[in-house]
Amino acid sequence: MVDVPLMHSLVRAVPNRSGLILVGDVDQLPSVGPGTVLRDLIESGVVPTVRLTEVFRQAADSQIITNAHRIRRGQMPDMRGADPNSDFHFVERDEPEKIVSTLVKLVQERIPERFQLDPIRDVQVLCPMNRGSLGVRELNTALQRVLNPVRSGEPSVERFGWLFQMRDKVIQTENDYDKDVFNGDVGIVERVDLVEQQVAVRFDDRIVKYDFGELDEVSLAYAVTIHKSQGSEFPAVVIPLAAQHYMLLQRNLIYTGITRGKRLLVLIGQKKALGIAVRNDRPQRRYSGLLASLRSHERCRCG
Numbered sequence: 001m002v003d004v005p006l007m008h009s010l011v012r013a014v015p016n017r018s019g020l021i022l023v024g025d026v027d028q029l030p031s032v033g034p035g036t037v038l039r040d041l042i043e044s045g046v047v048p049t050v051r052l053t054e055v056f057r058q059a060a061d062s063q064i065i066t067n068a069h070r071i072r073r074g075q076m077p078d079m080r081g082a083d084p085n086s087d088f089h090f091v092e093r094d095e096p097e098k099i100v101s102t103l104v105k106l107v108q109e110r111i112p113e114r115f116q117l118d119p120i121r122d123v124q125v126l127c128p129m130n131r132g133s134l135g136v137r138e139l140n141t142a143l144q145r146v147l148n149p150v151r152s153g154e155p156s157v158e159r160f161g162w163l164f165q166m167r168d169k170v171i172q173t174e175n176d177y178d179k180d181v182f183n184g185d186v187g188i189v190e191r192v193d194l195v196e197q198q199v200a201v202r203f204d205d206r207i208v209k210y211d212f213g214e215l216d217e218v219s220l221a222y223a224v225t226i227h228k229s230q231g232s233e234f235p236a237v238v239i240p241l242a243a244q245h246y247m248l249l250q251r252n253l254i255y256t257g258i259t260r261g262k263r264l265l266v267l268i269g270q271k272k273a274l275g276i277a278v279r280n281d282r283p284q285r286r287y288s289g290l291l292a293s294l295r296s297h298e299r300c301r302c303g
Helices: 005-012 037-044 063-072 097-113 136-147 212-217 244-248 251-258 273-280 290-301
Strands: 086-090 125-129 156-159 162-165 169-172 185-191 198-203 206-211 218-220 223-225 233-243 261-269
Touching: 037 290, 063 086, 063 251, 063 261, 086 273, 097 125, 097 136, 097 233, 097 261, 136 218, 136 223, 156 212, 162 218, 162 251, 185 244, 198 212, 206 212, 212 218, 233 251, 233 273, 244 273, 251 261, 251 273, 261 273
Parallel strands: 086 261, 125 223, 125 233, 233 261
Antiparallel strands: 156 162, 169 185, 169 218, 185 198, 198 206
16 A cells, blocks of 8 residues: 555655664555555565465354455455355345445345344445446445435535435545545544534544535445455455446456455455456556665665
8 A cells, every 4th residue: 555655755754773674464455555566666676575365263164264365366266156154245136226226235134134234333344446337436325325315404514425414434535634634544423513614523532524625535435445444354256247347347346345254255246257356466567766776776886
């Protein structure tokens, strides 16, 4: 998740006598900003590198972990049988409309009842993309309608294409250093004040207030993109997959989404789309010059 400019600032700030240990997963999505810092550092051979590849006994019982390793190696996840006690499930649906209806029912009823989870706080839908009938915007609208329907007499506000009301799950979409909230932080709306024209959102143990004009910094978060979820984890994750996501069906995207789930991971959709993603290990090439610079520096040092 660290891009070249941020890594540059970090390294400059580290004292010369200090050591720097980087812990990451090179198989996940690259940073939003330029470069592929971790991958370039590993490929350069300049820094000592250790890669953890063994699934130990404690993790061997988790199908989330074992299937994540299979996907990382370019293999389809193990979907044989339907063990109700498994933490990994694939629900095959071909039509986008059926994917949506199944997803809504799972999030609203089946997962909360089976695993005693809160459908708003504990279950997270992760989408490959924003647009389309299986995108973030459409699914947020569908999930808000069933999980937090409009209640007569309760205040609400509509801004920037979203309806905000009490109990809505929202996500911060940009860094706000004045409010001390950052891109990717997820919270719950606690109050909508029509007099003060403010929305109060609880992030963990504190309340952050937004003027109505600042609500472009947040959006509904019943469903978010896999990109936006990177760095987070959730008790239960549900991921829709269909051919309409074709442009973004890549191995690192699916691998990243699957590894967000702690207790439960459910894939809903087309097996063909999952196969396309698992086989596609050709992420868009990035050109930053970092790898070449590292190798050149190493040759000069050795020479």
